Amino acid sequence: MKHTKQTTGKRNALGRNQVRSGMVFILPSLILCAIFMLYPLFEVIRYSFTDWDGIAKEYDYVGLHNYLNIFKIDGFKDMMIATVTFAIGTTILTVFIAFITALALDKRGKGRINRGLMRSLWFLPALLSGVVVGILWRVMYNYNNGVINKIITGLGGEAVNWLETRVVTNIAVIVGATWVQIGFCVIVFMAGLQSISQELYEAAALDGAKPRQQLWHITFPMMASSITINVITTTIAGFKAYELPYNISQGLPGKSTMLMTQRIFFFGFQDYDYGLGSALSVMLLIIIALISLIQLVYLRRREDIY
Amino acid sequence: MKARKKLRTIIEELILAVCTIIMMVPIYYLVIGAFKQRTDIVKFPLTLNAQIFTLENFPYVIKKMKYWKALGNTVFITLMALLIVIICASLAGFAIARIRSRIFSGYYKLLVTLMVIPFIGCLLPLTTLSSKLGLYDSIWGCILIQAAWNMPFSVFLYAGFMGGLPRELEEAAYIDGCSTFGVYSRIFLPLLAPVTATCCIRQGVGIWNDYLVSRTLLNENKNPTLMVGINGFFGARGSELGYAFTGIVLVSIPMVILFLFLQKYFIKGIAAGAVKG
Numbered sequence: 165m166k167h168t169k170q171t172t173g174k175r176n177a178l179g180r181n182q183v184r185s186g187m188v189f190i191l192p193s194l195i196l197c198a199i200f201m202l203y204p205l206f207e208v209i210r211y212s213f214t215d216w217d218g219i220a221k222e223y224d225y226v227g228l229h230n231y232l233n234i235f236k237i238d239g240f241k242d243m244m245i246a247t248v249t250f251a252i253g254t255t256i257l258t259v260f261i262a263f264i265t266a267l268a269l270d271k272r273g274k275g276r277i278n279r280g281l282m283r284s285l286w287f288l289p290a291l292l293s294g295v296v297v298g299i300l301w302r303v304m305y306n307y308n309n310g311v312i313n314k315i316i317t318g319l320g321g322e323a324v325n326w327l328e329t330r331v332v333t334n335i336a337v338i339v340g341a342t343w344v345q346i347g348f349c350v351i352v353f354m355a356g357l358q359s360i361s362q363e364l365y366e367a368a369a370l371d372g373a374k375p376r377q378q379l380w381h382i383t384f385p386m387m388a389s390s391i392t393i394n395v396i397t398t399t400i401a402g403f404k405a406y407e408l409p410y411n412i413s414q415g416l417p418g419k420s421t422m423l424m425t426q427r428i429f430f431f432g433f434q435d436y437d438y439g440l441g442s443a444l445s446v447m448l449l450i451i452i453a454l455i456s457l458i459q460l461v462y463l464r465r466r467e468d469i470y
Numbered sequence: 471m472k473a474r475k476k477l478r479t480i481i482e483e484l485i486l487a488v489c490t491i492i493m494m495v496p497i498y499y500l501v502i503g504a505f506k507q508r509t510d511i512v513k514f515p516l517t518l519n520a521q522i523f524t525l526e527n528f529p530y531v532i533k534k535m536k537y538w539k540a541l542g543n544t545v546f547i548t549l550m551a552l553l554i555v556i557i558c559a560s561l562a563g564f565a566i567a568r569i570r571s572r573i574f575s576g577y578y579k580l581l582v583t584l585m586v587i588p589f590i591g592c593l594l595p596l597t598t599l600s601s602k603l604g605l606y607d608s609i610w611g612c613i614l615i616q617a618a619w620n621m622p623f624s625v626f627l628y629a630g631f632m633g634g635l636p637r638e639l640e641e642a643a644y645i646d647g648c649s650t651f652g653v654y655s656r657i658f659l660p661l662l663a664p665v666t667a668t669c670c671i672r673q674g675v676g677i678w679n680d681y682l683v684s685r686t687l688l689n690e691n692k693n694p695t696l697m698v699g700i701n702g703f704f705g706a707r708g709s710e711l712g713y714a715f716t717g718i719v720l721v722s723i724p725m726v727i728l729f730l731f732l733q734k735y736f737i738k739g740i741a742a743g744a745v746k747g
Contacts, residue, residue: 178644183573185650186565190577193558193621200596200618201584207595218594268486275479277487284733285490288497291725293679295697296718299704300500303711311499311515343496348740355741404588407681411701425590432594433686445591453586 212442218432223439230443237440242420243427246334250409250423251402253338258345258398259391265346266353267383283354290347298411301340302327305412327413330420337409337421344408345401349394356390357383396459403452424448503715504528511711527716535703535717540694541724547609547684547695548677551616552670555624558617559669560662563628564654568640578629581622589619589682597686607689615683620673627672631665632658668739671732678725696721 212230216223234240269282289297304310305326313323326336360383368378406425415422422430424444431441495516502518503511510522531537562581566574596615597606605611640653648656684695690702700721704714729736 179570182569182644182650183571186569186571186574189561189565189650189654190574193562193581193625194577196554196558196614196618197581197584197621200599200615201587201592201622204592204595204599205587207599208592211595265486265489268482271482273479275476276483280733282486282490283737284730285494287729287737288726289493291675291729292722293681293697295679295681295701296722299700299714300496300718303714304496304499309512309711311495314515343493346493351737351740400586404590406590407701425588428590429593438594441594445588445594448588449586449591452588456586 208442208445211438212446214439214442216438217436218438219436226439230439231447233440234443234447237427237444239419239422242330243422243424246330246421247403247424249334250338250341250405251399253335254341254345254402255395255398257338257342258349259394261342262346262349262353262394263387263391266350266357267379269350269354270357283350286350287347289344292344294344294405294408295411297340297344298408301336301343301412305336327416330417333413333416333421337412340412341402341405341408345398349398352394353387353390356387360386392459396456399455399459400452403448403455500715500718503711504719506712508710508712511715524712527712528720531703531713531716531720534713535699535720536694537699537720540696540699540721543609543688543693544678544696545724547612547616548674550610550613551620551677552674554613554617555620555673556666556669559621559624559628560659560666561654562621562625563630563632564658566625566629567632567635568653568658569650578625581625585622585626593682593686600687606687607693609688609693612684612687612695615687616677616680619683620677624669624673627665627669628662631662635661664738667735671736671739675725 213225213227214223215226215229237243265286269279269286272279292300304312307313307323307325307327310326312326317323325332327333364382364386365378368382373381404425405423406429409421409423410426413421415426419427425448428441428444428448431437431444435441499515502516504527505518505524506514506522507524507526514522562577566578600606600608600611600615603611605614635658640648640657643653643657679697680695681697681701684693685698685701688695688698690698694702700717703717
């Protein structure tokens with residue numbers, strides 16, 4: 165398209181006007197985010213280099229002292245194991261179960277249970293808060309009175325000490341968290357499945373592809389982006405989780421199942437070691453940022469292959 | 471062949487039904503538990519009959535948890551934060567999606583980066599900041615923090631939605647001399663209902679279910695919210711299962727009712743929000 169000089173000039177003026185208005189438009193959100201997100205972010209980074217206890221008026225800059233001390237936190241290894249197993253465990257379990265469920269719910273037709281109802285039921289737990297789910301599962305895991313042990317003994321099994329040993333407790337917490345996350349992932353997977361063109365399956369069937377081959381060669385590759393989204397959101401949610409796992413296990417036994425988020429809270433509000441808590445916060449932030457990056461790059465690349 | 475297919479369907483549905491029932495056990499256990507006393511929950515965990523049915527838990531929990539006050543606070547925080555988010559995010563989304571400038575694409579990148587920050591990491595300086603600003607133990611402090619932390623993803627949703635609308639929409643209006651704000655408010659705003667629904671549902675559930683912000687910024691007794699209330703309530707009366715279950719039902723039921731009425735939008739909203747993500 166050709167423009168005379170005049171209209172181009174007019175266009176530029178119009179564009180400048182728009183940009184000026186646009187700057188006013190982004191101002192409210194920018195101010196809010198700057199005050200309540202960016203400023204605290206800079207502060208947490210600054211505090212991570214100090215020995216502030218959270219109360220005193222004065223504090224000193226101590227360089228990398230806090231960062232080096234992270235590795236000397238009592239139970240550092242347990243914390244990292246608990247945090248990583250929690251995030252990865254919930255992700256694998258959630259995405260796996262949600263994918264199979266979505267495949268099942270995607271099958272429609274005569275003689276099948278109402279799909280709208282099933283979808284709502286599977287989504288229901290996702291509406292509950294972390295606090296509530298934590299309390300609920302804690303009660304269910306109770307050794308003497310919990311419903312899980314009641315069912316197990318009722319079926320002739322032996323009651324399990326769900327919240328007594330580190331490994332079992334870590335698993336118990338993962339199961340509780342998975343229960344909440346599944347619904348969300350099922351919805352995302354179902355939307356993905358519905359967007360796959362039916363013609364692809366018809367063509368494959370004509371070429372003699374068996375259902376299993378269709379699943380492997382059509383469904384999986386076409387679902388790559390949905391899988392990406394679910395894996396990323398669930399992993400990040402796992403690293404950010406606080407009240408749900410805390411309410412189930414309270415970090416017991418000892419502090420061995422305490423996650424990073426929970427230790428951060430305790431350093432800040434109970435142990436009055438704001439500096440160390442801040443350093444741990446920065447570390448968590450870096451971990452989450454790295455994971456989102458790695459996952460995005462790796463999973464996007466996988467998508468391209470197909 | 472047909473009979474085999476039918477059998478297959480039946481087996482598939484049977485497995486699905488069993489899995490669904492297992493998924494629903496906690497909810498079933500919880501809901502019937504709200505109508506039983508502690509001893510009956512322990513003795514008959516999965517049954518409810520007329521003999522053990524009781525409504526006694528409800529008045530006790532409502533009173534001790536300051537339920538109505540907590541409910542009012544939570545509703546107010548959620549609605550106000552959403553209102554702020556909708557206004558600010560739709561404006562910013564408009565600038566990012568419809569006005570070509572490096573400033574706005576840069577701003578967009580900044581917001582996407584901010585989405586990664588874990589809230590718990592900034593909790594400590596946020597408390598100090600709020601007391602400096604005089605927002606400590608104020609509902610409005612809570613609202614502003616919720617609005618800010620839900621902003622990046624909301625802008626992301628709005629920008630994505632508006633970016634998908636056809637270019638011709640505003641061209642005629644600009645040529646007719648309409649102001650940029652006029653284009654936003656008269657042409658785009660009426661089209662934003664679907665993305666606003668998505669945004670409200672995605673962020674609304676999160677704000678409603680929030681624990682950390684209100685726990686650290688609000689005085690539990692003066693300004694209770696539902697999730698802080700139920701947490702404290704359970705902490706103090708952990709062994710009183712009947713009360714705990716009733717409390718959980720009471721704090722969760724408003725969201726569940728909303729979901730049952732707006733199911734279609736919930737499902738659509740989650741799916742749309744995620745696909746764009």
